[in-house]
Amino acid sequence: MNRIEHIAFAVSSLKDSIPLFEKLLGTPCYKTEEVATEKVNTAFFKTGESKIELLEGTDPSSVIAAFVNKKGEGMHHIAFGVDDIEAEVKRLKEAGFVFINEDPRPGADNKRVCFLHPKSTNGVLIELCQEISNP
Ligand code: ZN
Numbered sequence: 001m002n003r004i005e006h007i008a009f010a011v012s013s014l015k016d017s018i019p020l021f022e023k024l025l026g027t028p029c030y031k032t033e034e035v036a037t038e039k040v041n042t043a044f045f046k047t048g049e050s051k052i053e054l055l056e057g058t059d060p061s062s063v064i065a066a067f068v069n070k071k072g073e074g075m076h077h078i079a080f081g082v083d084d085i086e087a088e089v090k091r092l093k094e095a096g097f098v099f100i101n102e103d104p105r106p107g108a109d110n111k112r113v114c115f116l117h118p119k120s121t122n123g124v125l126i127e128l129c130q131e132i133s134n135p
Pocket of ligand 1: 006008053077079127
């Protein structure tokens with residue numbers, strides 16, 4: 001794992017939270033993107049070499065909407081950047097970690113992503129993400 005790529009917050013409303021985080025971080029939101037397969041809208045902010053990602057459910061059946069309903073808004077996951085996601089999944093599985101999805105799936109911001117199950121990581125949802133290199 002090469003760095004903390006981003007920290008993600010689940011929010012009720014990007015419309016309300018984007019200006020809040022712009023004020024908090026002192027930097028503009030540089031990208032918003034819908035990930036239809038995950039039923040989320042995302043917004044990104046740069047903070048040095050890491051990013052902050054805001055997640056808003058687009059449908060009551062979205063995992064983010066369910067999270068906000070159950071626990072309220074708050075920190076949702078930490079994402080580590082990796083150079084070779086298949087190799088990292090293999091290494092972590094061999095070390096006994098449990099994945100929610102061990103086959104990388106498309107994520108926001110030009111990434112392939114896998115999530116570890118929080119029950120194997122002290123209750124914190126962890127994402128591995130690899131930048132998709134442009135040909
Ligand atoms: Zn993420």
